[in-house]
Amino acid sequence: MRLALFISGVGIAGLSACSAAMAQSTEITVATVNNPDMVTMQSMMSAFNDAHPDIKVNWVTLPENELRQKVTTDIASGAGQYDVVTVSNYETPIWAQNDWLAPMENLPESYDVDDLLKPVKDGLSVDGTLYALPFYAESSVTYYRKDLFEKAGIEMPDKPTWSQIEEFASKIHSPSDGVYGICLRGLPGWGQNMALFGTMVNSFGGRWFDMDWKPQLTSEEWKNAAHAYVDLLNNYGPPGVTSNGFTESETLFANGQCGMWVDSTVAASYVSDPETSQVADKVGFAQAPYETTEKGSNWLFTWALAVPQSSKHQDAAKTFVDWATSKDYIQAVADDKGWLAVPPGTRQSTYASEAYVEAAPFAPLVETAIKSASPNDPSAQEVPYTGVQFVTIPQFQAIGTRVGQLMAAMLSGQSSVDEALQQGQTFTDRIMQQTGKPQ
16 A cells, blocks of 8 residues: 555656646747748757757748738737747848847857858847847859750850840740740749849849939839840740749759749759759859949848747747757758758858868859848949848838839739839839838
């Protein structure tokens, strides 16, 4: 009887401890975008679960445009639906100044903040304080099919012009063979088609606003860039281009259907991996095109993880963000999936790794592209804003979204270049008059 009571007592104590552990476990919800690197992060969750069994992670994975809308609504209203949000270097400084994001302070020494690439770290900071931690960073680059170029007897320069890109597209465009001269983003969105087109405007010498914050969308520079964009895609692009964003274009190129593709450096590993790309052994790399100036021809974009002030589980959320953006995470991905699968663009140690450079020979080009992007000096003309492919003001989401729709209307033939740009000018001017000049 005494033995039975003793065993029973141990059982009760064990159940109590188990109940206490269950009571202490924390559930967090992570909102993220459905691109390959974020999918990889979800597949690595066993490592996080092993290290932090007291934190359960729920995922909300959405297309980029939908993610932006839902996260912006949630965080602006303080609803607290998400504990970790995927944000960019556009939202982060604006939201931090609105006190919507928790500062990422008191990181463990092992995190090594000084290892973060400076342009990336600066873009996620306000007054020297980080408000989001970079998961991956990107610039833009020109991908091309070396076999098609060789067959056509043409050679890609290290830094092509948009005029050269059009000439090359005309020589390798062969729809009957299932290959289109070029793929570019056509899907409307300030972070979709406007990311690419914004750099085109810069490289044609244009700018969004003059120093008095007057819109410049009807300038000759904008018109020249728009004509080049529309002509390229209408003459040498795939059908249905207004439905193609980053992910769709990446798939087309990896399937061998694009002779060239100007887009994010983050796709370099995907199109170079034989497991995901049918043209892995045929891909060439060059810097993003320019036309009259190289200023602003390379974009700078960071997908980062942040913790909203409205989160009820900030400590657990910060633990997750620390893990997902750490050097240890990068090494874990390399060990589990190979160096081509690691999220690029964030850390000096990644580019200093001989194993990474050996696996990813494009790494030096990507590092150069990221470091050459200059958000503080994006145009040949003086500007009152920061940002390369976007303008870091709250109004830009509405402006970029509307202008992106007008760009799609140009591509589909629903509007001429002049008509669409005039509509964009009128819309932007009205928004700025209603909200006043940014301070």
